[in-house]
């Protein structure tokens with residue numbers, strides 16, 4: 797049987813794979829125009845995926861973390877990092893929308909920054925969310941948490957479809 801955190805862990809793997817795809821596209825033997833197109837498409841896919849993942853964590857996991865530890869700090873730190881990641885992604889999108897010659901140095905630095913912060917962020921979450929909640933919640937509570945996490949994702953994607961988010 798999969799752990800309660802299977803969905804979250806899988807999403808972390810998908811985020812890591814998509815972000816390393818950005819790095820691969822930067823190093824690939826492509827013309828500047830092709831590279832710009834490949835990266836723009838990758839960012840276009842990554843942004844809504846990350847948004848849905850962040851929404852689920854913020855709605856379900858961080859509030860549970862606060863309830864268990866009796867302190868806001870862990871959740872707040874992770875929310876701050878979500879903001880930084882959103883900012884970097886927005887910056888990257890803006891750079892990629894520029895006209896030629898593109899500011900490739902800025903693009904590379906932003907992709908490197910994204911990879912670095914996401915790796916660190918997910919490591920923190922593996923501890924603060926997965927480990928801390930697993931140690932402190934009863935099996936039935938973990939099941940409820942997994943279900944709430946899944947449902948928050950469904951809600952978030954239906955809001956996106958309706959154009960509300």
Ligand SMILES: [Fe+2]
Nearest residue numbers: 850853874921
């Ligand atoms: Fe997160």
Ligand SMILES: [Fe+2]
Nearest residue numbers: 808853918921
């Ligand atoms: Fe995460």
